[in-house]
Amino acid sequence: MSDKKLVLVVDDDPDLVEAICMKLESENFRTAKAYDGVQAWERIKEERPDLVILDVMMPNKNGYVVCDEIKNDPQYKDITVVLLTAVGEAVTSTSYTHMDGKTALADEFIPKPIDLDNLMEIVKDYTS
Known part of the structure; x- marks a missing residue:
């Protein structure tokens, strides 16, 4: 078993998933990838990552639903x-109520476009 922490990166933009995974791997993390919420939940059950980076707006099952299932x-x-999330600047806490009135309880929100260095700091803080 590796000591490296496993981070699951979930977004429907394959280029963004690749960019985040490359950055994570350069910082000595193991990575897993998913491109929608259904795949994300399958990967979570298969691999039990230490941390999930999860896009909000995705096909099949959005990030709020997956976050809710995890938590x-x-x-x-x-x-x-x-x-x-593209609405990250408007979020003042980790409990965010979205359009359908549901509240997602995430550990952290990151606004898009993503600052990879900031994202790495957050990942390291939560996995150390």
Whole structure:
């Protein structure tokens, strides 16, 4: 078993997933990839990552739903969730109520466009 922390990167933009994974790997993290919420939940169950970087707006199952599933499942609720969102600047806490009235409880929100150095600092803080 490797000592390297596993980070699951989930976004429907393959170029962004690749860029984040390359940066994580250069910082000595292991990575897993998913491109929608359904794939994300499958990867979480298969690989049990230490941290999930999760886009909000995705096909099949959005990031809010996946975050909710993680945080409400006793087996996975301790996995750190970082939500990527275009409305990040407007979010003042990690509990964010979105359009349908549901509240997502994430550990951190990162605004898009993403500052990779800032993202790495957050990942390191939560995995150290």
